[in-house]
Amino acid sequence: MMFGDDIHGTFFEQSHDAYNDKSHRRGRSRSRISTSDDISTSFTAPLKSGSPWIPAPPRSCRKTGKYLVVLVVTVAFIFFWNSLLGISMGHVSYLKIREYGFPLGFLPESRTRELKDTLVGYKHRGGDCNVSSLDLHIPFGSICPDRNSMLTAMSSGGRVGKDSPYVPRGCDMRWFSTLEACEILGRYSQVILVGDSMLRHVIGALNILIREDLGYGGVTDWNFDAEEKRKCFCNNQFDVHDCSVQGIFSTADVIEHDPLSLMCPKLIPEWNTDLRIEQMVRYPIPDEERRRFERAIDPNPSQLKAFVLGHGLWNNLDVDQAVNWLDLVLDTIESKTGARMRLRGRSPRKNLPILLMTPNAAGEKKPDEWIVSQGNKALVRFEHAMAVHAAKKRVDHLGTWNMSIQATLYDGVHMDMRGNLLKAMMVLNWLNLLDARG
Numbered sequence: 001m002m003f004g005d006d007i008h009g010t011f012f013e014q015s016h017d018a019y020n021d022k023s024h025r026r027g028r029s030r031s032r033i034s035t036s037d038d039i040s041t042s043f044t045a046p047l048k049s050g051s052p053w054i055p056a057p058p059r060s061c062r063k064t065g066k067y068l069v070v071l072v073v074t075v076a077f078i079f080f081w082n083s084l085l086g087i088s089m090g091h092v093s094y095l096k097i098r099e100y101g102f103p104l105g106f107l108p109e110s111r112t113r114e115l116k117d118t119l120v121g122y123k124h125r126g127g128d129c130n131v132s133s134l135d136l137h138i139p140f141g142s143i144c145p146d147r148n149s150m151l152t153a154m155s156s157g158g159r160v161g162k163d164s165p166y167v168p169r170g171c172d173m174r175w176f177s178t179l180e181a182c183e184i185l186g187r188y189s190q191v192i193l194v195g196d197s198m199l200r201h202v203i204g205a206l207n208i209l210i211r212e213d214l215g216y217g218g219v220t221d222w223n224f225d226a227e228e229k230r231k232c233f234c235n236n237q238f239d240v241h242d243c244s245v246q247g248i249f250s251t252a253d254v255i256e257h258d259p260l261s262l263m264c265p266k267l268i269p270e271w272n273t274d275l276r277i278e279q280m281v282r283y284p285i286p287d288e289e290r291r292r293f294e295r296a297i298d299p300n301p302s303q304l305k306a307f308v309l310g311h312g313l314w315n316n317l318d319v320d321q322a323v324n325w326l327d328l329v330l331d332t333i334e335s336k337t338g339a340r341m342r343l344r345g346r347s348p349r350k351n352l353p354i355l356l357m358t359p360n361a362a363g364e365k366k367p368d369e370w371i372v373s374q375g376n377k378a379l380v381r382f383e384h385a386m387a388v389h390a391a392k393k394r395v396d397h398l399g400t401w402n403m404s405i406q407a408t409l410y411d412g413v414h415m416d417m418r419g420n421l422l423k424a425m426m427v428l429n430w431l432n433l434l435d436a437r438g
Contacts, residue, residue, distance in 0.1 A: 138165045156168075156402055162407075193278070199279075249276060297336040299337060355395070358397070358398075360419070362379060
C-alpha cells in the first residue's frame with residue numbers, strides 16, 4: 001500500500017467509527033420519552049420485552065422552529081426595508097424642496113409630482129419673462145380638505161423672506177395645471193368678478209393661465225400696435241397703468257378677437273364659461289354701473305354661477321360704506337337670479353357661491369398722503385372687520401394682506417404679475433372646493 005492509500009484508509013476508518021458513534025448517541029436521544037420523571041442523561045434504554053420505555057417518532061419541532069425563525073426574519077426585513085424606503089423617499093422630497101430655498105419639512109409622497117413648474121410651456125416664457133410657478137408656491141404638507149380650512153390657511157399664511165414662495169398656514173393650497181384650471185372654471189356657466197383694479201388684475205392673471213401666455217395673456221394684445229407690444233410685455237401688463245386698463249374683461253372678447261389663444265375649448269371641447277369682470281369701485285354705486293352688472297348676470301337659475309367681490313380703497317377703507325356696497329351688490333345678484341341670499345339656519349337651499357376678497361398690503365411706494373388712512377394698520381383692521389361682516393352675511397372671505405406684505409408692490413398699492421397669479425390660483429382653490437360647501 002502506498003503512503004497516500006494508508007492515510008486515506010486510516011482517515012476512512014476514523015470517520016466511519018465517529019459516524020457510528022454519533023448515530024448511536026442520536027438514537028439514544030430519540031428514545032428518551034419515559035412514563036417517569038427521570039431526567040438522567042447517562043442511561044441506556046432497556047431492550048427486554050414489557051419495558052416501560054416507548055420508542056418515539058422523530059420530532060418535527062426543530063424544523064418548525066427553523067421555519068418560524070426564517071418567517072420572522074423575513075417579515076422584519078420587509079418592514080425595515082419599507083420603512084427605510086419611506087424615509088429615503090421623504091428625504092428625497094425634502095431635498096427637492098430645499099433646492100428651491102424652501103426650509104419646511106417633509107412632503108407627502110402623494111404630492112411629489114407637484115414639484116414641477118406648470119408655466120414652463122407658456123408663450124413668451126424665458127428671457128425677460130422667466131417666471132416659474134415654483135417661485136410663487138411650492139407644495140408642502142397636506143392639502144386643505146374643505147373650503148373653510150382652505151380660506152383660513154390662505155388668508156393667514158406668509159413668506160420666508162421677500163418675494164419667497166407663499167406658504168398657507170396649517171394646510172396647503174394647490175397649484176393647478178391649465179387643464180385643471182379649465183375644468184374648475186368649466187363647472188360654472190358664469191364666474192363674475194365685481195370690484196376695482198385689484199379684481200381687474202385678478203381676472204388678468206386668470207386669463208394668463210387659461211391662455212398660457214405670460215407675455216400678453218392678461219391684456220387685449222390683438223389690437224396692440226408695435227409700441228404697445230413693447231411697453232406692455234410680461235410684468236408690465238400690470239405695472240404700467242396704460243397697459244392694465246387694456247385688460248381682458250371677458251372671455252367673450254377673447255373668443256371674438258383671438259379664439260385660438262384660449263386653451264380651455266381645446267382641452268375641454270364643451271367648455272363654455274363666461275369669465276368676466278364688472279367694475280364697481282365705490283359706494284354709492286352709480287346707477288349705470290349697477291344696471292350694467294344686472295344685465296351681465298344670466299337669470300337662468302339652473303346654471304351654476306360664482307361671484308368674486310372686492311372693494312375698499314375707493315371708499316378709503318370705510319367699513320360702513322364697504323358694507324353698504326356689499327349689500328347692494330348682493331341685492332342685485334339676488335334680484336336677478338331669484339336666489340335667496342344670506343340664508344340662515346338649516347335651510348335646504350344653499351347660498352350662491354360668493355367670495356369677498358379684501359385689499360392686499362401697502363408697500364414702501366405707497367403715497368405719503370395715504371399712509372394713515374390706507375396704510376397697513378388700516379388695511380389689517382379693515383380686513384378683520386370685513387371678515388366678520390362677511391360671516392354674518394354667509395359670504396366667504398379671503399384676506400390677501402398676509403400673502404402680499406412681503407411681496408413686490410410696484411406702486412405701493414398693486415401687486416405685479418407674480419402676486420396676481422397667486423391670487424388667481426387662490427380663487428381657483430376656492431372654486432374647486434365649492435362642491436363640498438354645506
